[in-house]
Amino acid sequence: MITDFPSAPLPLPSEDELTAELAALGGEAIVPKGLRRTIFPVITKEDVFNLLLATRQDPAAVVAGFAEKYRDYVGAAYALPTASGTASLHAALVGAGVEPGDEVIVPAFTFIATAQAVVAAHAIPVFADIDPVTYCLDPAAAKDLVTERTRAIMPVHTHGLPADVTAIRELAKRHGLAFVEDASHAHSASVDGRIAGSIGDAAGQSLMADKNFPLGGEGGIAFFATADAHARAVEYLARHGIDYRMSWIAAAFGASQLERLPFYDAVRARNAALLGEALEGTGLFSPPHVPSGHVHAYNMYRITLNPEAAGLGDLPVHAVKEAVHELLVAEGVPAREWQNTPIPCHLPFTHRAGFGNGHPFTLNPGAVRDHVPQDFPVTLRMLESTLVLCRELRSPVEYERVLRYADAFGKVARRPDAIRDLVREKDYPRPYEKAARLG
Amino acid sequence: MDDYDTALVLSRVLTSGVVMSIEKSDRELPGLERSLTRASGRRHACLVNSRSAAIHAALTGLGIGHGDATGGAGLGPPERSFLAWLGVTADDDVPPPFALLTHADDLSDVDAVALVVDLTGLGFGPAAAFLTDDAGAHARAERLKIFGSYDLRTMWTQEESGAEVVPGVQFNYRLSPLVAACARLALTKGARS
Numbered sequence: 001m002i003t004d005f006p007s008a009p010l011p012l013p014s015e016d017e018l019t020a021e022l023a024a025l026g027g028e029a030i031v032p033k034g035l036r037r038t039i040f041p042v043i044t045k046e047d048v049f050n051l052l053l054a055t056r057q058d059p060a061a062v063v064a065g066f067a068e069k070y071r072d073y074v075g076a077a078y079a080l081p082t083a084s085g086t087a088s089l090h091a092a093l094v095g096a097g098v099e100p101g102d103e104v105i106v107p108a109f110t111f112i113a114t115a116q117a118v119v120a121a122h123a124i125p126v127f128a129d130i131d132p133v134t135y136c137l138d139p140a141a142a143k144d145l146v147t148e149r150t151r152a153i154m155p156v157h158t159h160g161l162p163a164d165v166t167a168i169r170e171l172a173k174r175h176g177l178a179f180v181e182d183a184s185h186a187h188s189a190s191v192d193g194r195i196a197g198s199i200g201d202a203a204g205q206s207l208m209a210d211k212n213f214p215l216g217g218e219g220g221i222a223f224f225a226t227a228d229a230h231a232r233a234v235e236y237l238a239r240h241g242i243d244y245r246m247s248w249i250a251a252a253f254g255a256s257q258l259e260r261l262p263f264y265d266a267v268r269a270r271n272a273a274l275l276g277e278a279l280e281g282t283g284l285f286s287p288p289h290v291p292s293g294h295v296h297a298y299n300m301y302r303i304t305l306n307p308e309a310a311g312l313g314d315l316p317v318h319a320v321k322e323a324v325h326e327l328l329v330a331e332g333v334p335a336r337e338w339q340n341t342p343i344p345c346h347l348p349f350t351h352r353a354g355f356g357n358g359h360p361f362t363l364n365p366g367a368v369r370d371h372v373p374q375d376f377p378v379t380l381r382m383l384e385s386t387l388v389l390c391r392e393l394r395s396p397v398e399y400e401r402v403l404r405y406a407d408a409f410g411k412v413a414r415r416p417d418a419i420r421d422l423v424r425e426k427d428y429p430r431p432y433e434k435a436a437r438l439g
Numbered sequence: 440m441d442d443y444d445t446a447l448v449l450s451r452v453l454t455s456g457v458v459m460s461i462e463k464s465d466r467e468l469p470g471l472e473r474s475l476t477r478a479s480g481r482r483h484a485c486l487v488n489s490r491s492a493a494i495h496a497a498l499t500g501l502g503i504g505h506g507d508a509t510g511g512a513g514l515g516p517p518e519r520s521f522l523a524w525l526g527v528t529a530d531d532d533v534p535p536p537f538a539l540l541t542h543a544d545d546l547s548d549v550d551a552v553a554l555v556v557d558l559t560g561l562g563f564g565p566a567a568a569f570l571t572d573d574a575g576a577h578a579r580a581e582r583l584k585i586f587g588s589y590d591l592r593t594m595w596t597q598e599e600s601g602a603e604v605v606p607g608v609q610f611n612y613r614l615s616p617l618v619a620a621c622a623r624l625a626l627t628k629g630a631r632s
């Protein structure tokens with residue numbers, strides 16, 4: 001049996017540790033080995049009990065009950081529970097009217113499922129660059145890609161920050177496009193009080209167990225603004241013999257977790273604010289930018305490096321990032337890249353076999369492009385100059401742990417000399433020169 | 440399987456804390472794969488989250504895709520519709536390239552290259568598997584799933600892991616460990632009684 005208890009509590013941070021030798025150079029790590037594990041998802045005794053209760057209920061009613069409860073929480077008009085987030089995006093797209101051969105504009109920086117869901121709908125993903133500040137789809141870049149065959153635009157609320165929905169809605173309106181949200185990172189995120197998933201004509205959202213709002217394994221949900229769109233998706237799945245139904249086990253777990261989602265959201269917001277303030281003070285690092293009126297859900301926390309601020313502006317930014325990454329990991333901070341190349345440069349989109357023999361790409365050859373990473377300069381710059389905290393900041397992380405993360409960033413930022421030495425010693429490749437990773 | 444067994448399995452997996460299908464330390468999905476390969480005498484199992492997904496996995500494994508023709512004799516209306524959606528033409532006079540079975544069938548007594556086993560009837564939600572002796576077919580079927588046969592630690596670095604099996608369209612057909620754990624116990628109990 002695995003117990004949720006760590007072997008010992010994290011010691012409280014102390015000033016001395018900030019100026020001690022870097023762990024990579026033989027000093028003590030800020031987050032000691034053996035105390036680095038975070039628990040996610042948190043599974044409580046009522047989760048267990050609620051799941052046991054569900055074994056006595058009608059499975060279809062368990063799934064429907066969950067979907068209704070969460071639809072109400074999000075404030076969407078109609079909901080369709082699915083087996084996964086990818087399935088929910090597929091359902092959202094066809095519900096919104098996407099037909100075979102249509103073009104759907106998606107960001108070049110997202111998880112691969114966003115684009116694969118478009119292919120699942122027998123449509124063609126057209127990739128746009130991102131905004132240099134929010135790292136979400138750039139509406140201006142999207143506008144340049146609109147053609148006669150564009151049917152929908154699907155921004156991603158990347159890492160939990162809602163995309164520029166006002167500009168995207170305007171663009172969609174002007175060209176008669178459907179506006180479909182990929183809200184997979186953005187549970188409880190909002191713009192001017194409207195929760196992600198309820199903003200577009202339709203939305204898809206992953207509820208798999210690694211998301212801020214986890215179901216018991218795999219799951220997703222599609223939302224629709226109209227009864228027509230909802231009915232179109234339901235009819236499509238039935239007509240084509242596609243079984244995307246959610247398991248009642250996943251649903252029962254989710255219904256139980258939903259009760260505590262606002263609590264976890266509050267812990268994440270508190271931790272993000274605390275860490276953000278500390279990062280601002282380092283010069284080398286800056287926290288995610290959150291435009292006014294937007295509530296960020298922090299499914300991931302992407303930190304931007306500013307080498308100039310640390311006197312490292314003469315070095316290639318990707319090399320500074322790699323060196324900092326090494327130093328942070330040695331301090332016990334589980335920083336990651338989360339994506340290292342634009343999605344259109346992943347094998348499924350360079351080979352484009354699709355369902356076989358190139359379908360659906362062959363339906364609309366004019367929409368298909370052979371991309372190189374340099375086609376997306378903003379995405380590349382972001383990949384070269386940022387690092388991400390994922391589940392280690394997602395769980396209800398203890399106060400002392402966030403303080404220690406903050407101290408680790410501070411400790412590394414004080415040592416531009418060590419960063420410079422590493423960059424001199426090592427020949428770091430650019431992110432997209434390494435094998436493409438999904439996460 | 441009675442309610443007590445289900446309750447015990449659910450409690451056990453929840454206590455382990457591992458409910459995510461792409462978790463390195465998950466033991467439930469490999470456990471169900473083992474039960475199915477043992478019961479069928481086939482070398483490989485590809486677990487998925489529905490009967491239609493298992494048909495898709497089998498066809499992809501066998502190299503049958505959009506624009507191809509295959510056998511469709513005896514398939515029901517949902518399966519025919521699904522094949523049409525995949526762009527695969529079904530010939531009514533030819534048997535399908537896979538045996539379509541359920542958990543209630545004796546898997547040890549099937550003479551087919553590819554087995555599609557629907558586990559939904561066990562009562563834990565849509566679940567199914569594609570079973571085969573062919574390692575290549577299994578690898579192609581796994582790649583139909585996003586993250587298929589990989590995990591959060593390795594995160595599918597394309598060059599490191601079998602670039603000869605380049606995926607086309609991919610779905611999240613991944614099965615949940617909680618569902619797999621319940622299905623496995625139900626299969627074992629069913630086999631005993």
Ligand SMILES: Cc1ncc(COP(=O)(O)O)c(C=O)c1O
Nearest residue numbers: 084085086111113184206208611
């Ligand atoms: C942005 C984004 N879209 C879609 C998905 C697909 O969701 P799922 O894995 O539940 O199919 C994910 C994550 O997994 C994601 O991060």
